[in-house]
Each structure stands twice: as C-alpha cells, then as structure tokens.
Amino acid sequence: MRLPFLTLTFSSIFLSYSAVYYNRSSFQVIDLLLIALGAVSAHISVNSFNEYYDFKSGLDALTEKTRFSGGSGALIINPNSSRNVLSSALVFLTITILVGLFFIIKNGPSILPFGLFGIIIIISYTNWLNRSPFFCLIAPGLAFGPIMIMGTYLVLTSSLSIHTFFLSLIPFFLVNNLLLLNQLPDIKADKTVGRRHFPIVYGIENSLKLYAINTMITGLIIIMLVSLKVLPALSLISILPLLASIKVFRGLHTHIEEIRTRQFANIEPLLGLNVGMTLVTPVLIGLTLLL
Numbered sequence: 001m002r003l004p005f006l007t008l009t010f011s012s013i014f015l016s017y018s019a020v021y022y023n024r025s026s027f028q029v030i031d032l033l034l035i036a037l038g039a040v041s042a043h044i045s046v047n048s049f050n051e052y053y054d055f056k057s058g059l060d061a062l063t064e065k066t067r068f069s070g071g072s073g074a075l076i077i078n079p080n081s082s083r084n085v086l087s088s089a090l091v092f093l094t095i096t097i098l099v100g101l102f103f104i105i106k107n108g109p110s111i112l113p114f115g116l117f118g119i120i121i122i123i124s125y126t127n128w129l130n131r132s133p134f135f136c137l138i139a140p141g142l143a144f145g146p147i148m149i150m151g152t153y154l155v156l157t158s159s160l161s162i163h164t165f166f167l168s169l170i171p172f173f174l175v176n177n178l179l180l181l182n183q184l185p186d187i188k189a190d191k192t193v194g195r196r197h198f199p200i201v202y203g204i205e206n207s208l209k210l211y212a213i214n215t216m217i218t219g220l221i222i223i224m225l226v227s228l229k230v231l232p233a234l235s236l237i238s239i240l241p242l243l244a245s246i247k248v249f250r251g252l253h254t255h256i257e258e259i260r261t262r263q264f265a266n267i268e269p270l271l272g273l274n275v276g277m278t279l280v281t282p283v284l285i286g287l288t289l290l291l
Contacts, residue, residue: 001044001047001048001088002047002051002072005043005047006040006043006044007279008043008144008175008178008278008279009036009039009040009042009043009144009148010036010040011144011171011278011279011282011283012039012144012145012148012149012152012171012282013032013035013036013039013148013152014282014283014286015149015167015170015171015282015283015285015286016148016149016150016152016153016156017032017152017156017286018285018286018287018289018290019149019153019164019167019286019289020152020153020156020157021289021290022232022289022290023157025156025157025159027156027157031103031155031156032152032156034099034102034103035099035151035152035155035156037095037099038095038096038099038100039096039148039152041092041093041095041096041099042092042093042096042118042122042143044088044089044092045088045089045090045092045093045096045122046089046121046122046125046126046143048085048086048088048089048092049086049089049122049123049125049126050071050125050126051071051072051074051075051085052075052082052085052086052089053126053127054071054126055075055076055079055082055085056082057193058193059071059189059190059192059193060073060075060076061076062188062189062192062193063185063186063189064185064189064262064264066185066264066267066268066271067268067271067272068182068268068271068272068275069182069183069184069185069186069271070185070186070189093119093122093123096118096119096122097115097119100112100115103155107155107158110154110158111151111154111155114146114147114150114151114154115151117142117147118143118147118148118151121139121142121143121147125139130190130195130196130197131194131195131196132196133196133197133198133200133201133202134198136179136195136196136197136198137176137179137180137197137198137210138172138176140175140176140178140179141171141172141173141174141175141176142172143175144171144172144175145168145169145170145171145172145173145175146165146168146169146172148168148171149164149167149168149171150164150165150168163225163228163230166221166224166225166230167225167230167231169217169218169221170218170221170222170281170282170285171278171282173214173215173217173218173221174214174215174218174277174278174281174282175278176214177211177214177215177245177274177278178274178275178278180198180199180207180210180211180214181207181211181248181252181270181271181274182271183197183198183199183200183207184199184204184207184252184259184267185259185262185264185267185271187199187200187204187259188262198210204252204256204259204260205253205256208249208252208253211245211248211249212245212249215242215245215249218242218281219239219242222235222236222238222239222285223236223239231285231288231289232288232289232291234288234291235284235285235288235289237284237288238281238282238284238285238288241276241277241280241281241284242277242281244273244274244276244277245274245277247270247273248270248273248274248277251266251270252267252270255267255270
C-alpha cells in the first residue's frame with residue numbers, strides 16, 4: 001500500500017476542505033469522511049496495481065530501490081503474495097467506486113466525470129499511461145489536483161468556480177514534479193520494460209528544466225490568487241517552501257552523472273526535500289485559510 005505516501009492524499013483533501021471552510025460553506029462531516037475514505041482507497045488501489053504489475057513485468061527485479069522510487073520491493077521478498085496484492089487493488093478500487101456511487105445517488109451526476117477520470121487513471125497508469133511522456137507527466141497531478149480538489153469541493157458545496165480550478169493547479173504542478181523527479185532513479189530499468197515517461201524520452205536536463213518551470217508556475221498561481229483575494233495575504237508564506245526547489249534543482253543538476261550511473265546516495269536527500277515541499281505547501285495554504 002506504500003502507507004507513507006498516503007499523506008499526499010490527506011494534503012489535497014485538507015486544502016479542499018480548508019477552501020470550503022474559508023468560503024463559509026456548510027457541509028456534513030460524514031461526507032468529508034467518506035470523501036477521505038474514497039480518496040485514500042483510490043491511492044491504495046493505484047499503488048497496489050503498480051506493485052503487482054511492476055513485479056509481474058520483472059521491473060521490480062531491475063530497479064535499485066530508494067525511499068521514493070523503485071516500489072517497495074515487497075513482492076521480490078514474498079512473491080507468493082502477488083495475488084493478494086492484486087486483490088487488494090481491486091477491493092480498494094471497489095470501495096472508491098461505491099463511495100462515488102453514494103454521492104451520485106445523493107447529490108446527482110455532477111461528480112461522475114471526476115470519478116470516471118480518476119478510475120481511468122487508477123487502472124491505466126502503470127500499464128498504459130507510463131508509455132506516454134505527456135499523459136504520464138500530468139496524470140498524477142490531475143488525480144491529486146483537479147480531480148481530488150475540485151471533486152471534494154463539488155461534493156461538499158454543490159458548486160464549482162474558476163477559483164477552485166486555479167487552486168487545484170497548485171497540487172497539480174507540485175505532484176507532477178514529485179513523480180517527475182522520482183522517475184529519475186528508475187530511467188534505465190523503466191526503459192527496459194518499454195516505459196516512455198518524460199525523463200526517458202526527453203532526458204534528465206530537460207526534466208529538471210520542466211521541474212523549475214512547474215515550480216515557478218505554482219508560485220505565480222499563489223501570488224495571483226492572493227492578488228485576486230481568493231486567498232488571504234497570509235497565504236503568501238506558502239511560497240517559502242517552494243524555495244527548497246532551488247536546492248533540489250541545483251543539487252540534481254550537479255549530480256546528473258550520478259543519476260545516469262545509478263549512484264543515489266546524494267540524490268535521495270534531494271528527492272526527500274522535494275517530497276516535503278510537495279506536502280507542506282498545500283497544507284500551509286490550507287492552514288492560512290482556516291486562520
């Protein structure tokens with residue numbers, strides 16, 4: 001299930017909940033809890049599918065694990081559990097679908113497009129989306145950004161706005177960056193099994209340039225939303241964690257050759273710093289909304 005990574009789901013749900021609170025919209029707490037259940041189940045499902053298919057394809061045996069890439073390696077140690085992992089993926093996907101159906105019955109079909117896109121990403125990410133540099137790049141951000149943020153807001157308030165869309169772009173760019181960098185240690189192994197994500201197709205240098213562009217866009221969105229009074233002025237402090245991207249970018253650029261030769265001792269702390277930035281920024285915005 002890769003439990004430590006599930007904090008990413010709570011980060012997005014918290015940001016959306018905070019936006020609902022800030023706009024003084026009332027909602028039922030049980031709805032928020034069900035949303036969290038459905039979102040976490042979706043995240044567990046996609047992680048479990050990824051574990052299963054990476055083991056079956058032989059990719060698990062080729063990757064050098066870091067704390068942030070290469071999968072858990074659990075099935076390499078215990079291959080007899082592969083069917084249990086697949087069953088887990090299907091069970092949690094079913095939970096997500098049931099939560100979605102509950103809200104469709106309760107609130108109408110407006111949430112259906114978000115649910116369908118989410119399910120497509122869960123099912124197709126490992127085996128199909130990873131073969132397209134564009135779709136593989138944006139799928140994670142779509143899931144934790146527009147789908148999760150706007151879907152949560154829609155269920156809790158029965159409304160959406162362009163402001164909610166722009167707010168959802170903050171985790172969109174951050175999470176895209178997260179997966180983009182976490183793919184760097186796996187370039188050689190992923191290439192062996194036919195994957196064609198952005199670092200494989202366009203190289204490490206271009207991946208780092210894209211990382212920098214995505215981070216700058218994230219900062220500009222925060223500034224824009226504050227200037228439009230969609231976010232309070234206090235939310236500008238959420239730009240501070242983004243400054244960590246400078247160290248990440250410079251560090252990875254310095255160690256490009258080590259990435260190519262699969263020496264990750266200097267790379268792993270930088271990946272960890274980027275994970276922290278990705279988690280903290282939406283939470284910090286959410287806290288400023290609550291305050």
